[in-house]
Amino acid sequence: MTKPKISTDWMAGCSGCHMSLLDIDERIIKIAELADIRATPITDLKEPDEDGVDVGILEGGVNNTSNEEQAHRMRSRCKLLVAFGDCAVFGGVPAMRNYFTLEEALRRAYVETESTDSEGKIPDDPEICVPTRVRALHEVVPVDLFVPGCPPDPDVIYYVLSELAQGRIPEIKDDKLHWH
Known part of the structure; x- marks a missing residue:
C-alpha cells in the first residue's frame, strides 16, 4: 500500500503551529512511517508536488496576494485541505489588522515604529506582494x-x-479541542 503524501505550508502567522507540530517529538517518526511527508517549511521541498498530495495543511491567515496564491496552489494540489491553527481557522491575531485601514497599518509598521530610522518609508517595489484584508x-x-x-x-x-x-x-471535538 502506498503511503499518503502530506504537505504543509505557512502563511500570515507566527509559525507557532509548525513549532507545535515539532513538539510531537519522536512521534514524528511514527507519522513518517505512516505517511510520506513532502513539502513543508521544515523540509527542503517548499511547494506541494505538482502531481498532487493526499493531505495539504495550511497554517496562518491569508493577508496578501502571495498567501492567496499559496492557498489556491495547495487547494489545487491536495485531495483534503486542513486549516491548521486559529489564524487559518478564524483569521487569528493577524486579522486584528482589519480594524485599521491598510495605509494606517503600513504607516505604523514601516514609518512610525519606535525602531524605524528617520528614513522609514512604506515599501512600494512591484516585486512585493500586495497586502489584502486578512x-x-x-x-x-x-x-x-x-x-x-x-x-x-x-x-x-x-x-x-x-x-x-x-x-x-x-473528529475534532470534546477533549480534542482542549487536550490536557
Missing part, C-alpha cells in the same frame, strides 16, 4: 478539516496526523 483560509478556498488552537496542542496534532495518515477523517 481572511481565514475558508474565505479564500474550500477547506475540508479545521484544527483550531493557538497553536493546536501537540497531542491533538499527533492525533490528527495519525488519523489522516491512516485514511481517516479525525
Whole structure:
C-alpha cells in the first residue's frame, strides 16, 4: 500500500503551529512511517508536488496576494485541505489588522515604529506582494478539516496526523479541542 503524501505550508502567522507540530517529538517518526511527508517549511521541498498530495495543511491567515496564491496552489494540489491553527481557522491575531485601514497599518509598521530610522518609508517595489484584508483560509478556498488552537496542542496534532495518515477523517471535538 502506498503511503499518503502530506504537505504543509505557512502563511500570515507566527509559525507557532509548525513549532507545535515539532513538539510531537519522536512521534514524528511514527507519522513518517505512516505517511510520506513532502513539502513543508521544515523540509527542503517548499511547494506541494505538482502531481498532487493526499493531505495539504495550511497554517496562518491569508493577508496578501502571495498567501492567496499559496492557498489556491495547495487547494489545487491536495485531495483534503486542513486549516491548521486559529489564524487559518478564524483569521487569528493577524486579522486584528482589519480594524485599521491598510495605509494606517503600513504607516505604523514601516514609518512610525519606535525602531524605524528617520528614513522609514512604506515599501512600494512591484516585486512585493500586495497586502489584502486578512481572511481565514475558508474565505479564500474550500477547506475540508479545521484544527483550531493557538497553536493546536501537540497531542491533538499527533492525533490528527495519525488519523489522516491512516485514511481517516479525525473528529475534532470534546477533549480534542482542549487536550490536557
